[in-house]
Amino acid sequence: MSIWEFANPVRFMRLSGKVLPYATVLAIGLLVVGLVWGFFFTPDDYKQGSTVKIIYIHVPAATLAINAWGVMFIASLVWLIRRHHVSALVARAAAPVGATLTVVALITGAIWGQPMWGTYWEWDPRLTSFLVLFIFYLGYMALWEAIDEPDKAADLTSVLAMVGTVFAVLSRYAVNFWNQGLHQGASLSLDKEEHVADVFYQPLLMSMAGFFFLFLALVLLRTRTEIRARRIRALQQQEAH
Amino acid sequence: MSAMMAVMTRELRLALRSGGGAGLGLAFFLIVVMLIPFGVGPVPHLLAQIAPGTLWIAALLACLLSLDRLFQADFEDGTLDILTLSPMPLETLVAIKAVAHWITTGLPLVVAAPILGMTLNLPDAAYWWLVASLAVGTPALSFLGAIGAALTVGIRRGGLLLSLLVLPLYIPTLIFGARCVSAAAEGMDVIPAFQLLGGVTLFTLAMTPFAAAAALRMHMR
Numbered sequence: 001m002s003i004w005e006f007a008n009p010v011r012f013m014r015l016s017g018k019v020l021p022y023a024t025v026l027a028i029g030l031l032v033v034g035l036v037w038g039f040f041f042t043p044d045d046y047k048q049g050s051t052v053k054i055i056y057i058h059v060p061a062a063t064l065a066i067n068a069w070g071v072m073f074i075a076s077l078v079w080l081i082r083r084h085h086v087s088a089l090v091a092r093a094a095a096p097v098g099a100t101l102t103v104v105a106l107i108t109g110a111i112w113g114q115p116m117w118g119t120y121w122e123w124d125p126r127l128t129s130f131l132v133l134f135i136f137y138l139g140y141m142a143l144w145e146a147i148d149e150p151d152k153a154a155d156l157t158s159v160l161a162m163v164g165t166v167f168a169v170l171s172r173y174a175v176n177f178w179n180q181g182l183h184q185g186a187s188l189s190l191d192k193e194e195h196v197a198d199v200f201y202q203p204l205l206m207s208m209a210g211f212f213f214l215f216l217a218l219v220l221l222r223t224r225t226e227i228r229a230r231r232i233r234a235l236q237q238q239e240a241h
Numbered sequence: 242m243s244a245m246m247a248v249m250t251r252e253l254r255l256a257l258r259s260g261g262g263a264g265l266g267l268a269f270f271l272i273v274v275m276l277i278p279f280g281v282g283p284v285p286h287l288l289a290q291i292a293p294g295t296l297w298i299a300a301l302l303a304c305l306l307s308l309d310r311l312f313q314a315d316f317e318d319g320t321l322d323i324l325t326l327s328p329m330p331l332e333t334l335v336a337i338k339a340v341a342h343w344i345t346t347g348l349p350l351v352v353a354a355p356i357l358g359m360t361l362n363l364p365d366a367a368y369w370w371l372v373a374s375l376a377v378g379t380p381a382l383s384f385l386g387a388i389g390a391a392l393t394v395g396i397r398r399g400g401l402l403l404s405l406l407v408l409p410l411y412i413p414t415l416i417f418g419a420r421c422v423s424a425a426a427e428g429m430d431v432i433p434a435f436q437l438l439g440g441v442t443l444f445t446l447a448m449t450p451f452a453a454a455a456a457l458r459m460h461m462r
Contacts, residue, residue, distance in 0.1 A: 139406045146396050155459040163452050167410045174413040
């Protein structure tokens with residue numbers, strides 16, 4: 001039993017069909033509990049007041065926006081090396097979700113930035129890199145849309161995902177060189193003590209888990225839709241002959 | 242080697258004789274730089290401040306303008322298929338085409354930039370660094386552009402898509418290139434930015450022919 005067996009669309013459909021309801025329920029449950037807990041049952045920050053509570057949306061969205069690109073990168077790599085169609089479709093399915101999360105992170109950041117920094121937008125390295133990430137997502141999705149043949153589109157978008165990953169990382173460090181920022185450091189880290197206080201930490205973790213399952217559910221759903229759409233197309237072509 | 246020279250000569254001849262290949266990019270560069278004072282007003286010290294960025298961005302756009310022709314014509318009339326069948330690796334072909342693109346687009350910009358810098362009131366200290374940074378940075382623009390051109394080669398109306406794919410890749414080059422010039426203008430240390438710019442260019446020259454050739458093969462499969 002190896003993981004590659006799930007590259008078979010039938011097996012993938014069977015497994016994802018079982019996982020999807022659980023992921024959906026977990027996403028809704030964890031998000032409701034995490035956000036209600038975070039919004040209504042944690043104290044206000046001594047410096048930031050109640051605006052600090054946007055962290056429960058901002059940080060999970062931002063974390064997943066980056067990791068969604070990571071999913072695309074790995075899925076594209078798998079497609080290039082082993083040519084499993086499910087993998088290419090996962091990469092395609094993750095892109096709009098990742099792009100939306102990037103926008104969510106940018107918008108919640110702007111709403112948070114206005115009372116804290118006195119501005120909705122600042123050309124800060126972190127903010128700028130997120131905007132760059134969003135542009136990369138747009139280009140990736142546009143390339144998928146522009147090519148009619150599914151396999152060729154998967155090939156070319158995979159190359160773009162590889163090149164885009166390298167340059168997204170390069171841009172991330174280049175903008176550090178270009179401007180010093182307002183944005184604070186990492187809110188969470190495994191090896192350092194300097195993350196957010198415990199009262200905020202637990203609901204934040206729960207909300208992050210909720211966002212993760214939301215992402216999982218959306219990607220699985222989109223992949224399943226895409227697989228079914230391909231099957232319909234194949235059946236229609238058989239009918240035509 | 243002689244095959245490489247033959248392709249190079251062909252590319253340069255085509256660019257120079259097929260009507261406005263090289264000259265067009267230069268004219269575009271001139272127009273963009275000329276439009277800036279109309280937009281921001283003819284204030285000398287303001288223009289001096291934005292001159293490094295303006296010149297670099299105008300160079301990016303001028304380079305972008307001619308990219309869609311890099312593989313398109315050869316792809317359409319079948320030349321690319323013939324060249325792919327030749328013993329020369331496709332990666333080499335991509336590199337030669339990118340170099341030819343740089344000679345016909347990037348190099349004229351490097352030569353013209355100081356003159357246009359003068360119209361923008363660029364500080365005296367920055368001229369050599371403007372030329373040096375453009376000379377080191379523009380090859381990366383042509384090579385990165387080759388990836389975008391290869392990805393969009395068979396796509397109708399791919400011009401806008403090409404810009405969307407290529408311009409984000411130009412960000413590191415733009416940051417370090419413009420930083421070289423503005424640091425020189427402000428009398429600061431230029432070397433770190435210049436070294437990073439050179440690093441990005443060398444990395445690009447080494448890696449992009451493989452990505453672009455892979456994309457071209459996918460189109461011809």
